[in-house]
Amino acid sequence: MYYFFSKRIFLFAVFSCLLAEVSFALSKDAEDSTRVYTIREVRVTESYRNAEIRSSSPLQILSSKQIGNLNALQVSDAVKYFAGVAVKDYGGIGGLKTVSVRSLGAAHTAVSYDGISLSDTQTGQIDIGRFSLENVDMLSLSNGQSDNIFQPARLFASAAVLNIRTLTPRFEGANYIHARASLKGGSFGMINPSLWLQYKLSRKYALSFSSEWLSADGQYPYKLYHGGEGDSVSNEKRKNTDVKNLRLEAALHGSLSEKENGYIKAYYYHSERGLPGAIILYNTENFSSQRLSDATFFLQGHYQNILSEMFSIQGNAKFNHGYLHYLDPTYLNETGRQESFYRQNEYYLSLSALYKALPHLSFAVSSDGFINALGAEFESDSVTNEFPKPVRYNLLSVVAAKYVSEHVLATASLLSTLVKETVQKGSAGSNYNRLSPYVSVTYKPLQNSDLRFRAFYKNIFRLPTFNDLYYSRIGNIHLKPETTNQFDIGITYAVSLGKTIPLVSFTVDGYRNHVRDKIMAMPTKNIFVWSMVNLGKVRITGVDISGEASVSAGEKLTILFGGTYTYQRALDVTDPEGSTYLHQVPYMPRVSGSGRLSLETPWVNFAYSLLWSGKRYSTFQNFAVNRLASYSDHSLSVSKSFSLLNQKLNFKFEALNLLNENYMIVKWFPMPGRSFRGTLSWTF
């Protein structure tokens, strides 16, 4: 196996050795290292890193500043830098992007926006390519669940949570208005103006507004191999990739007192795009004519009050409306087109209470009630009339406890899920009633060292989606939930090595996950009609490593390094007699990782970022013909800021996929090659 020793892993290992060397060398000048450093940016990074190190279940955070150095446009671009994550990216700005954590599948990752879950009961997965990074303050990914027990029950109800936190108003001095306008432009006709504004209404209230427009034709070139590498090849251009997005967001934030705060936010997103589809040999043009138009509107609110030293309460509420229109104008039915309209509504209410029973021990209860409804129309009335119009009533309740002392942090929770479903046509799916336990602990053995051991166990499931249950002909109302068990043990460590290396930190986690009753499409009714069944068991054994270090060379030069490495055996263990037994599941690399490096100087800042992935297989059998090649994607940016009278101008130039590597994450959906992007932003 050492023949396959990847150069990149080798570099990573060398890098970690270097760090060790440096740390030995540095111990010599320990005397003058007692000064407290005051670099503000490092502070911010450090405080996030601190949370990552202390967390009892793996927590990974990217601050807005770190995101700025990742050469990322969409949330999906940044999420790729987390350890243990596989973003299924169909390529281009408009292509679907979903995130699977530790090979559990995208439907097991919840995505929350400012603390409240986003939902798509129809498909069960959130397209994180829709979310811009323009107004994102922080991205965090929790495996299992967060150590924060005082949060809505829904955030306890998934195998992993990706949290998107947007910028909240902050005012310095007598300023009452703060704004940023930016304009991005880049390859493949990309134009992306945005405006972000916050306005202080009074001592208690502030308004924020964020908007952006993005349009691109997205016609990027790629190399098409009409077989495997070495077979005939042609230079092609991706077609039907145009996209137009509009996002509008407005919020009223209130800090009523030291103890009482909340916000109300309205969000609107609309997108018109082509669905480029898979490359079909000799027929790509034809396959690239499908259109998708979708819109999301939600109104959400949050209120929190620390009633006393011992009691706190919070409430969260949301209304969500989703609209989706799909059109295939070349479908060979009587009308010559296939068309569907879907409308989803969600009504959501959550109440939580926190009780600090003892200085070290607190308890929380949380209850979320929500209703999801789906309506649909199709090109023909006969199909429309058959649509069951499902409505799902959910009641999630959780009790949780947390113990914190100098050496130990432990949490435990028990989640109850009650689901009832009704339909207007046909039969409804089953009602579900389940209990899901979770425990986690972290232990810090040494007084003077930031070394911790941690472990967590979580049992959770995902419900069948409306598509799984009711999709025309394919749906199966007898589905059971898809269940996951996660075991994780890890070590976290952070140290400050003097003013030159103010921060070095590592986390290493080993895990074993089991997925059973995996919901997948199989032909069951007859040869032509595939339907969803609970079949499939997956056993995942993996290691996630992340490391970060900052180096200050003199007053003026700061270097930040970060990297992740993931090793995963995600094996199909469905049937010992079957021909896919112990084969790696589709699209999961055995090894993958990321790296980032930024260099801050008084004149200009540089940021380099790297994503790489080992080979993968596109179908269930690990045969050579199904193999997708490994890839690496390098990006580089240069930025420069000018400050004048409280105003700041920033220029940034990014070169993406610098080596112009022609690669695919999903088979027959090529990724863009080398491209460029420029950003001009003005902040005051």
Added chain:
Amino acid sequence: MKYFLIEKKRSADRWIIAIISVCLFSMASCDDMQDKERKQSFVSETSVTGIYVLSEGLFNLNNSTLAYYNFDPAKLTSDLFLTMNKRGLGDTANDMAAYGSKLYIVVNVSSQIEVVDLATGQSIKRIPMFNDSEVARQPRYIDFAKGNAYVCSFDGTLVRIDTANLNITGIVKCGRNPDGLCIANNKIYVTNSGGLDYPNYDNTVSVIDAATFTETKKITVGINPSRIHADSEGDVYLVSRGNYGDIPYKFQKINSKTDELEQTFDDIQALNFTIHNDTAYIYNFDFSTQSSWIKVFDCKKEVIISNSFITDQTSLTTPYGIDVNPLNGDVYITDAKNFIVWGDVVCFDNKGNFKFKIEELGLNPNKTLFVTKTTTKIQE
């Protein structure tokens, strides 16, 4: 982190960093994932030199293959088309048939007819199947008569191709989503499935006069008709696949002299069949019970000869195609397994005794074609 503690913890931290580095270094477990080998089968057969097996692959994966299995010496070329032409067949190769020295492969989603040299697998011509507004016709099945190839396509057409110069010489409109054709009495019979208008299926067979190349009649049959074959007496048999719900599959017969639906065999709920020397081998597969049967039907006497063709304990997972070796009457059945793994070809003699199995030769194999000694020149 409390920075002022640094002096005290220096020694412990040094060790921790060293250990972590060593762990990382050794743990830099490289990509140890290896390709798995496919099963190999060594079987022998003397009546033919080898067989071609067409596999449609999976939708949108462009992984249709043309496998060639040579019997002596036993050797599988898993994709002869790719090997010979340095390009793949494309997406969803649905049907193939030989005429003269050429092999015609119908590639549904790629919307192409690949014409290759039967002896070598070398491409002679790729015929794009698109209409005037560049919409894919999506060809499904092919048959031949008097120097012409006829191809029915999902766009509701029958296309005529001159097999001498491989040019399209005519197009005629049929019903909705044709999914099968055969030729009898100088007429082409095209089954109009209407499958893409689910649940509003078509239920007709278009009759096209070969001489005038016009549709002369639409015969009403069961809903969702698909596979269709003629016997030597000019009887045209077909299966209507119902609605996969309350309306079951049907095995039916059209008289090509009167062009009337003559009979529906209620006791034969068939999914697919083939006819060889006026004997029909008919199979069904029941997904709910995962069981299949193969019946043998005498097309002259129009009675079932055998209700259970397989005489031994051989079991098939999912029969997906059935063909007969014209030289000795052996019956070849392609087994698609669970449709996501590579399937097999299973051979029985004409008495239903298991002869051999060639394992894992393609993803969703659907058609077997027999190559005789005189035609093959494939050199490895």
